[in-house]
Amino acid sequence: MLFNSWQFGIFLPIVFAVYWSIPQRFRCFVILVSSYWFYMSWNIKYVTLILFTTIISFTSAILIERTDNQRTKKFILTSAVIACLGVLFTFKYVNFFSENLVYILNLFTIHLHPITLKLLLPVGISFYTFQTLGYVIDVYRGDTKAEKNFGIYAAFISFFPQLVAGPIERTNNLMPQIKAHHEFNYEQAVYGMKLMTWGFFKKLCIADVLAVYSDRVFNDVYSFKGFALILAAFFFTIQIYCDFSGYSDIARGCSKLFGIELMQNFRSPYFSSSIKEFWSRWHISLSTWFRDYVYIPLGGNRVSRFRHNVNLMITFIVSGLWHGANWTFVIWGSLHGFAQVIENAFMNHNETHGIKRAFRVVCVFVFCMFAWVFFRANNINEALYVFMNMFSGTINTAWFRNGFKYVYMNMRNLMHVSFCLIVLFIWDYLSLKRDIISRITSCRVPALRFAFCIGLISLVILFRTISNAVFVYFQF
Amino acid sequence: MKKFLLKVSFFAVYAFLLQVVFPIMIDPYNVFHTEHIRANGVDCNKNYVKMKYILNNPERFDSFVFGSSRVGVIHTEKIPGERAYNMAYTGGLPSEHLANIKTFLKNNIHPVKIYIGVDSVSYMVDPEMHISSQMHCPYEYLADDPYYFFTLYCNPLIAFESLKTILTKKSEVDTDTFYQYGWWYKYNQESKIDWESENVKPTILGILNDKVFRNALNDIKETVRLCRENSIELIIFTNPMHNITYMASVKDCRYFEFLEELSSITEFYNFSSLNDITLSNDCYIETSHYKAEVGDMILNVICSDEIYPELYAQGFGVKVTKDNAEEFISMLKYQLE
Numbered sequence: 019m020l021f022n023s024w025q026f027g028i029f030l031p032i033v034f035a036v037y038w039s040i041p042q043r044f045r046c047f048v049i050l051v052s053s054y055w056f057y058m059s060w061n062i063k064y065v066t067l068i069l070f071t072t073i074i075s076f077t078s079a080i081l082i083e084r085t086d087n088q089r090t091k092k093f094i095l096t097s098a099v100i101a102c103l104g105v106l107f108t109f110k111y112v113n114f115f116s117e118n119l120v121y122i123l124n125l126f127t128i129h130l131h132p133i134t135l136k137l138l139l140p141v142g143i144s145f146y147t148f149q150t151l152g153y154v155i156d157v158y159r160g161d162t163k164a165e166k167n168f169g170i171y172a173a174f175i176s177f178f179p180q181l182v183a184g185p186i187e188r189t190n191n192l193m194p195q196i197k198a199h200h201e202f203n204y205e206q207a208v209y210g211m212k213l214m215t216w217g218f219f220k221k222l223c224i225a226d227v228l229a230v231y232s233d234r235v236f237n238d239v240y241s242f243k244g245f246a247l248i249l250a251a252f253f254f255t256i257q258i259y260c261d262f263s264g265y266s267d268i269a270r271g272c273s274k275l276f277g278i279e280l281m282q283n284f285r286s287p288y289f290s291s292s293i294k295e296f297w298s299r300w301h302i303s304l305s306t307w308f309r310d311y312v313y314i315p316l317g318g319n320r321v322s323r324f325r326h327n328v329n330l331m332i333t334f335i336v337s338g339l340w341h342g343a344n345w346t347f348v349i350w351g352s353l354h355g356f357a358q359v360i361e362n363a364f365m366n367h368n369e370t371h372g373i374k375r376a377f378r379v380v381c382v383f384v385f386c387m388f389a390w391v392f393f394r395a396n397n398i399n400e401a402l403y404v405f406m407n408m409f410s411g412t413i414n415t416a417w418f419r420n421g422f423k424y425v426y427m428n429m430r431n432l433m434h435v436s437f438c439l440i441v442l443f444i445w446d447y448l449s450l451k452r453d454i455i456s457r458i459t460s461c462r463v464p465a466l467r468f469a470f471c472i473g474l475i476s477l478v479i480l481f482r483t484i485s486n487a488v489f490v491y492f493q494f
Numbered sequence: 495m496k497k498f499l500l501k502v503s504f505f506a507v508y509a510f511l512l513q514v515v516f517p518i519m520i521d522p523y524n525v526f527h528t529e530h531i532r533a534n535g536v537d538c539n540k541n542y543v544k545m546k547y548i549l550n551n552p553e554r555f556d557s558f559v560f561g562s563s564r565v566g567v568i569h570t571e572k573i574p575g576e577r578a579y580n581m582a583y584t585g586g587l588p589s590e591h592l593a594n595i596k597t598f599l600k601n602n603i604h605p606v607k608i609y610i611g612v613d614s615v616s617y618m619v620d621p622e623m624h625i626s627s628q629m630h631c632p633y634e635y636l637a638d639d640p641y642y643f644f645t646l647y648c649n650p651l652i653a654f655e656s657l658k659t660i661l662t663k664k665s666e667v668d669t670d671t672f673y674q675y676g677w678w679y680k681y682n683q684e685s686k687i688d689w690e691s692e693n694v695k696p697t698i699l700g701i702l703n704d705k706v707f708r709n710a711l712n713d714i715k716e717t718v719r720l721c722r723e724n725s726i727e728l729i730i731f732t733n734p735m736h737n738i739t740y741m742a743s744v745k746d747c748r749y750f751e752f753l754e755e756l757s758s759i760t761e762f763y764n765f766s767s768l769n770d771i772t773l774s775n776d777c778y779i780e781t782s783h784y785k786a787e788v789g790d791m792i793l794n795v796i797c798s799d800e801i802y803p804e805l806y807a808q809g810f811g812v813k814v815t816k817d818n819a820e821e822f823i824s825m826l827k828y829q830l831e
Contacts, residue, residue: 024641038495202495211502230626241703424701426623475505479513480651483626 019059053176075150079157079164114343142182179269185283185303200277210274217267222482225261228253245421286446291378350392520653535659540583545633555579560591561611567679567789580676588713613733614743617710618700696742697782731763757819767809
């Protein structure tokens with residue numbers, strides 16, 4: 019069930035009511051049951067996979083903790099990683115690797131047929147797999163204790179607000195909260211509602227609106243040229259941010275209703291003045307996961323410059339591959355990795371202000387926009403077509419006007435989108451230095467607080483679009 | 495907790511009133527008031543409203559005239575021997591007409607005759623654009639998905655815009671005509687534009703796209719097949735486009751190619767060429783819609799086999815078949831020289 023569905027509108031209040039009505043010792047059970055129910059609403063068969071991953075990681079962590087032998091610990095860790103990643107690999111990557119292996123073998127005149135498994139990718143598998151891996155590795159490293167209660171551990175893995183699209187939570191943040199005693203906190207719950215409303219604004223009023231235009235182009239790329247392609251790239255850049263950060267906000271807001279704080283996943287990433295800063299602000303839970311479990315174990319930046327760059331590239335390529343089994347994602351990741359390598363070599367990372375910072379911010383945005391073309395395109399050829407035809411035609415006012423015309427965007431829709439983007443821009447800009455919701459909530463003028471709430475709700479209702487579109491990151 | 499629940503309830507009620515109650519009450523597109531449409535300042539979703547009306551009154555009519563708003567001038571009471579209803583709606587497209595006919599048949603409504611007016615709009619406008627449009631969303635899409643129906647029409651922004659019209663009573667709708675005949679252009683309609691102005695432009699809707707072009711022809715082909723299978727007499731005619739719109743359609747919109755393809759699918763009555771009707775501004779409301787009087791002439795040709803000799807020689811009222819299509823289209827091309 020989607021967050022923006024009527025089913026969730028019924029599910030959430032029921033879970034909320036039951037959660038706060040029953041004694042504390044049963045609340046973990048409520049989270050577990052409701053989370054599995056939430057996951058089963060997508061496809062009942064998916065439950066077996068998450069259960070398998072949960073059992074493997076739970077058992078492995080306990081065995082690792084019980085063993086003193088380092089070699090045995092390593093063996094158990096490796097087995098758990100292989101088992102969990104094996105599930106992910108089977109459902110997500112086996113066709114991709116099989117096709118590419120066959121292609122390479124064909125170059126050596128070894129002719130084989132690729133294995134093609136017709137498996138539906140389970141929703142959220144990349145997210146919960148990484149969450150379980152993070153837990154097992156943390157236990158191995160001694161950063162956290164193995165959880166002995168299977169129910170608590172299962173609730174940690176399957177916690178429904180963050181189950182299907184993150185944030186990828188760390189054991190030391192979420193597990194204690196699942197176990198902790200919670201009293202209902204009015205301010206926290208109100209904050210959560212406001213955050214959810216803002217998340218819905220980003221998803222329904224911006225992401226879903228822009229999706230109509232960007233999908234139209236990217237699903238039939240060869241029918242478009244010129245400014246329409248630039249528009250599609252720009253719209254997708256905003257769409258994926260609003261879609262994903264909107265989901266994260268709804269997830270965080272929803273968790274707050276249960277007294278649980280999830281980590282912040284986005285911090286105004288398009289106001290970054292470098293790619294390095296961008297990745298400290300975009301999908302923070304994933305970038306920190308890769309930093310802690312891939313980049314640092316490879317040596318991080320405590321190695322030679324060459325090796326450091328190699329580590330960066332490996333991390334970003336793997337990150338790209340995490341997003342999808344297609345060379346377009348690998349290229350997207352590689353572009354970001356390469357950009358960071360160049361930045362490290364030539365750029366001064368000292369903080370900048372004023373026009374210099376604004377210029378850098380624009381450059382980073384444009385770079386990200388072009389990189390997203392690979393992310394969104396169905397294949398490399400289509401991505402290259404977009405780049406080669408973005409500036410085709412005579413650039414004059416008709417060129418711009420036709421761009422809007424070919425994506426079927428009329429003046430009314432343009433004004434709708436522009437207004438919403440201005441609201442987003444202002445909110446994200448102000449968020450660079452302050453927590454807007456906290457500021458408003460702590461405002462002593464009740465009329466202002468009331469106006470904020472009414473205004474936010476009215477924005478969502480007045481500007482939302484009609485769409486059954488899934489959240490983009492669900493496909494990962 | 496009580497304070498929180500009270501607060502949430504208050505905002506939930508506000509959201510419900512704004513999101514649901516207000517739009518349903520105002521209902522600019524009359525989808526919640528299909529049996530008694532009101533003048534709300536916007537054109538109602540005629541596809542939905544008319545379909546609902548016909549499905550609720552299945553015995554009332556035995557023949558239907560489909561098309562875009564250009565066909566809205568056809569006065570169906572002039573069709574002899576039939577209880578005809580004008581099923582035209584704004585931006586009507588072949589795929590939508592096909593879906594409507596299928597819905598009729600599924601609901602045991604078996605028309606004796608169906609007329610469909612086509613022109614460049616039929617193959618230039620992508621039906622996909624209509625799905626998210628409150629004015630154009632097809633009946634079938636809404637009927638099959640009640641959730642989408644409510645989320646599409648529970649739109650307070652549009653309702654606010656209609657409020658002004660409703661409160662100042664600036665708009666009128668002739669409900670008798672709407673429910674009895676379905677057309678909405680009266681006789682002696684005055685032109686809406688200044689023909690002497692330099693700003694008179696052709697009315698070209700949509701964008702030329704090969705996929706949309708092919709799909710439209712396939713939809714017409716499927717309509718022909720469906721009608722044949724169900725013993726429905728199908729008459730297709732081309733709308734007499736104003737000469738400015740016609741020239742633009744020919745020059746930039748593959749119109750002749752459309753006619754060639756259409757002739758290979760079915761015979762049709764042609765009214766679109768450079769003739770005394772299409773060259774006369776007095777016959778048009780603007781460069782898109784011809785007047786009701788011209789609609790009567792179309793009916794005379796189609797239903798009463800009347801020939802206007804001078805106009806016939808210019809291509810108006812010619813029955814185009816597979817046998818004479820090539821010659822006829824050559825004649826149309828010759829007219830341009």
